[in-house]
Amino acid sequence: MSALQRWVDECHQCAGLFRLGRDVEAALTMVEVFEGAQQRLLSAGAQTQQVWAQLLTQMLECQERQDWLGLADFMEYELIQLLEDPSA
Incomplete structure (x- = not known):
């Protein structure tokens, strides 16, 4: 399993725990x-x-507000999209 796939899997797992x-x-x-x-x-x-940096700020703001569903969405969709971006 590649490092990228491992991070994507961890994002899904973490988002699921928040949900x-x-x-x-x-x-x-x-x-x-x-x-x-x-x-x-x-x-x-x-x-x-x-x-x-912007995404991280938004996710930490969700955590501060205890907006677990919002944080899960950022992790599962926005963060994975950023990690999978070929220019990253």
């Missing part, structure tokens, strides 16, 4: 997901890194 209301467990997984995403996007272009 089930298992926010503590999901938050621990989220840290690993964010570290992996950061690692993957480290060598990306400036525009991709800017999108990552």
